[in-house]
Amino acid sequence: MGNIVAIVGRPNVGKSTFFNRLIQRREAIVDAVSGVTRDRHYGKSDWNGRNFSLIDTGGYAKGSEDVFEDEIDRQVELAIDEADAIIFMVDVETGITPMDDDVASLLRKVEKPVFLAVNKVDNNKRLANAVEFYNLGLGEYFPIASTNGSGTGDLLDALVAAL
Ligand code: GDP
Ligand code: MG
Numbered sequence: 001m002g003n004i005v006a007i008v009g010r011p012n013v014g015k016s017t018f019f020n021r022l023i024q025r026r027e028a029i030v031d032a033v034s035g036v037t038r039d040r041h042y043g044k045s046d047w048n049g050r051n052f053s054l055i056d057t058g059g060y061a062k063g064s065e066d067v068f069e070d071e072i073d074r075q076v077e078l079a080i081d082e083a084d085a086i087i088f089m090v091d092v093e094t095g096i097t098p099m100d101d102d103v104a105s106l107l108r109k110v111e112k113p114v115f116l117a118v119n120k121v122d123n124n125k126r127l128a129n130a131v132e133f134y135n136l137g138l139g140e141y142f143p144i145a146s147t148n149g150s151g152t153g154d155l156l157d158a159l160v161a162a163l
Contacts, residue, residue: 007054
């Protein structure tokens with residue numbers, strides 16, 4: 001099996017925070033799609049002795065709040081093509097947004113393993129709120145906090161078991 005893992009999701013959910021926490025060595029920063037600012041960062045990581053490559057997707061101009069849904073879709077399609085497993089990150093602080101629903105509908109059709117990471121679960125109230133993400137129709141989710149690493153071990157256990 002391959003070992004490429006892509007992190008997808010709309011802006012500001014915490015993808016890069018999670019990525020930076022996990023990677024030991026940053027690889028090239030690649031603009032995979034010419035002419036447009038679609039940043040994709042590649043890094044190497046390992047968990048329990050299992051090595052994998054991690055892709056952090058941007059899909060929008062740096063610093064821009066103005067994100068087009070089709071740019072996110074494009075990143076998801078790229079991830080579906082090149083990754084062996086996908087981490088779909090959402091944000092418990094904002095709850096489910098229309099863009100999350102849109103990404104979920106793309107990922108529900110994918111044969112590859114998809115891990116739903118509910119980020120920013122910093123306290124018990126947020127842990128309780130995270131149940132709403134069952135409504136995305138992707139099954140079980142992993143409550144995590146990328147800023148302090150809480151919950152990420154369970155997610156990584158499941159991830160490397162699927163690679
Ligand atoms: P990205 O756009 O998905 O790559 O998101 P970033 O990694 O840039 O994070 C967006 C914001 O969310 C930043 O201000 C982070 O500090 C914040 N953030 C990321 N993870 C957490 C978390 O676990 N808890 C909280 N409270 N904030 C977080
Ligand atoms: Mg980012």
